[in-house]
Amino acid sequence: MASSSSSDSSAPQTPQLRKDSVTNRWVIFSPARAKRPSDFKSKTPINPNQQQQQCPFCIGHEHECAPEIFRVPPDNPDWKLRVIQNLYPALSRDIPAAEEENNSDSGRVVVNGFGFHDVVIETPVHSVQLSDLSPREIGEVLVAHTRRIKQLMSYDSIKYVQVFKNHGASAGASMSHSHSQIMALPVVPPAVATRLGSMKEYFDQTGKCSVCESNSKDLLIDVSAHFISIVPFAATFPFEMWIIPLDHSSHFHELDSEKAVELGGLLKLVLRKMSLQLNNPPFNFMVQTSPLGDNASQLPYSHWFLQIVPQLSVVAGFEMGTGCYINPVFPEDAAKVLREVKVS
């Protein structure tokens, strides 16, 4: 990996627009924005329902859930995690996978909502959060994701699988019991197509992988044997973090179980640093991987990573109108802060 950096170690104080070769998305960095006042009352803190008797994701409540796909360990009433169908799926596994219906005259494109929408219950215990689990246990959650992706790959019509996690109500979670979700889609979604296109363009111009190149000293947070955590050069959100495998690898589901434990350790560290530094914020994490049809040798420019985003600001009219984001924290500053957080 390269370690060159085009920016000074101390971040500039005037606003700056940046675009990196991974996301191809303009971001406005604007430190002045951080100081603006608000006359609205501050947000309610995370307020999960701790009454486990009402929670279908708790151990002993399996009958209140949609059907199970698998559990770990298998056939064990004393399970550690379960992958189940989502009871309110955004896509349906029970309808035909139809071709695109393109009414080119009216400009209206319609596709049957075929797909899969699953939930991963990450722990049997209601009060346990992902960052409370051991590196090995977090590794098992990640392996459950990869195992489910490998099952979903058998469907030709599935083009992309999105793994994500919502933690806390203002990060969108409707259930407080620790869980993540897996959605298998009949189309390659726009942000993925844009990311892949941008990485390909950079590769064609330089012969290098833009994710490998995003490793630079001023943006680094932590390292382990096979992974690094960084703040991306054009972070869309304040304190956004990426965990990147050092080996150039296009697909998340190629992760083996040994490296999954190591990744679990680095993810735990990132989540604990974020929690300590930012006062246990709501957050999302997203696996950024490659479309399923493409194999590794076809994708020399593509490199998967985990994206972790604390929910600190609201996406509003400017972002909705332009697709351009305003980030009050320069990535170099966020990386420095996160590097220095002491985790006991």
Place this chain on the structure above:
Amino acid sequence: MASSSSSDSSAPQTPQLRKDSVTNRWVIFSPARAKRPSDFKSKTPINPNQQQQQCPFCIGHEHECAPEIFRVPPDNPDWKLRVIQNLYPALSRDIPAAEEENNSDSGRVVVNGFGFHDVVIETPVHSVQLSDLSPREIGEVLVAHTRRIKQLMSYDSIKYVQVFKNHGASAGASMSHSHSQIMALPVVPPAVATRLGSMKEYFDQTGKCSVCESNSKDLLIDVSAHFISIVPFAATFPFEMWIIPLDHSSHFHELDSEKAVELGGLLKLVLRKMSLQLNNPPFNFMVQTSPLGDNASQLPYSHWFLQIVPQLSVVAGFEMGTGCYINPVFPEDAAKVLREVKVS
């Protein structure tokens, strides 16, 4: 405008993916999602600070604001609206408008944060909301937007101007006094480039404008002499609405003051219907227009519109990862509901 429709009048009940030729963005329509429960406490309602003595946007507090650009009526202490500089601007008008600095080796693209960020105070009175104003007064707010855009056009380095409004804390507003914002950007932002590209493609294929074509009976809400309000075919958000000028016109700032009053009336109707039907939700509105350098004859495929989005759902991991949205309400259903709201 065409009135053909490729969909039945009653919306389907299985999930569906849609993409329209304006936004070129996939949206998953999934009625089942509307029924899912939440074990988080419900959101706090809009809670504006009504203490006008602390609000810099109130009449008599002009000295607490950043410099004024103009007011209506001019030179009148008893003003109806003011356009002022944003005290915490995302972009700076005081730095040179530099060229793109493209470090092609590292893949890092940087542009100086030159630009303008203004606030439009829509009323002198703290407790008055935009929808409380008369059609003529709303028209004056819209004319203030167009007038400021015409001033900003004199800067060669300004490529696009985004006009938007945030209403309510969960729609991102930090100030409760009714206002909108104007941001002048040194780049054409990604969502605008995508929208223009998609409209151009449709025009090249069919010879028609995709916004003109989005007028169909099943999606129509209301009409006035020169404008219509609709729910777009692939609405990104539940109850998203567009107000479209019937005359094919590429730039919002071409709006004349007579039509602005008519548009003010239709906007008022849309906001009141939204408020009655959805219990006074937080909302954003965005002007979707064309880049400044391009003139009307160069843009036969481009057509401006107003986008109004009530904040009813949270953008979470799936949307952040994929750029694809999940909308639990079919546009035909939303349009029917909004058509039938009785406004006294």
